[in-house]
Amino acid sequence: MKNYPELYLTIWKAVRGVRKGRVATYGQIAQICGLRGHARLVGYALHNLPPNSDIPWHRIVNTKGMISLRAHTKGHELQEKLLESEGVKFLNGRIDLSKYGADVEPGAGSRKAPGARRRRRSVDKHK
DNA sequence: ATAGTGACCGCGT
DNA sequence: AACGCGGCCACTA
Numbered sequence: 001m002k003n004y005p006e007l008y009l010t011i012w013k014a015v016r017g018v019r020k021g022r023v024a025t026y027g028q029i030a031q032i033c034g035l036r037g038h039a040r041l042v043g044y045a046l047h048n049l050p051p052n053s054d055i056p057w058h059r060i061v062n063t064k065g066m067i068s069l070r071a072h073t074k075g076h077e078l079q080e081k082l083l084e085s086e087g088v089k090f091l092n093g094r095i096d097l098s099k100y101g102a103d104v105e106p107g108a109g110s111r112k113a114p115g116a117r118r119r120r121r122s123v124d125k126h127k
Numbered sequence: 128a129t130a131g132t133g134a135c136c137g138c139g140t
Numbered sequence: 141a142a143c144g145c146g147g148c149c150a151c152t153a
Contacts, residue, residue, distance in 0.1 A: 007150070026135055038149055039135040047134055048151085060134080068134040075134080 004050070007033075011045040018059045021087045022102040023095055025063045043068065058082040059102075065095035 014032040018024045026039035035041055046057050058079040062068045069076040080090060088100050 005151075030135090035149075037136075037147095040133060040147095041135090041149055041151095043134040044132090044150065045134095057134085062134080063136065070134080079134090 004048070007041065008045045008048060011042055012049070012053065012055045015046070015055050015057060015060060018056055018102050020056075021100070023059045023061050023065075023083065023088060023097070023100045024102040025065075025097070026060060026068075027063055028102065029060060039063075059086075061095060061097075063097075065097045066093060 010033050011029060014029050015024070017032070026042040027037070029042045030036060030039045033042070042060070046055075046060060049055060049057055067076050067079050069079060083095070084090065088095060
């Protein structure tokens with residue numbers, strides 16, 4: 001058993017905070033870990049999940065409310081199964097985030113939180 | 128030390 | 141509405 005990077009532990013801990021019957025997005029988890037906007041790292045960490053972890057990794061989906069794992073894979077199938085067993089319903093392969101989204105952030109239910117404007121780092125490449 | 132990859136996100140066309 | 145592209149960070153060869 002190798003030692004896992006601390007960042008992974010941090011992320012996994014955050015994932016553990018997601019209550020049953022709820023789902024969180026990669027972005028949300030990233031934000032909790034202080035990695036605001038860097039959801040990829042969350043995905044990376046989850047990809048390296050230890051096999052016998054108690055981490056509810058299946059409660060993590062992308063911002064569209066869909067399973068990010070490659071379809072036709074065991075993981076994808078398993079995730080959907082686990083979520084349904086927790087009461088999370090899939091509508092056309094999609095989860096209603098405004099309904100099942102974890103309250104990791106105030107106003108997370110609203111897609112556009114007024115004032116909660118995140119840093120716009122988009123440089124005007126226009127010129 | 129450099130390069131490549133990844134269970135993503137947001138914006139532009 | 142759907143598709144494509146770039147960007148950011150950490151980890152592995």
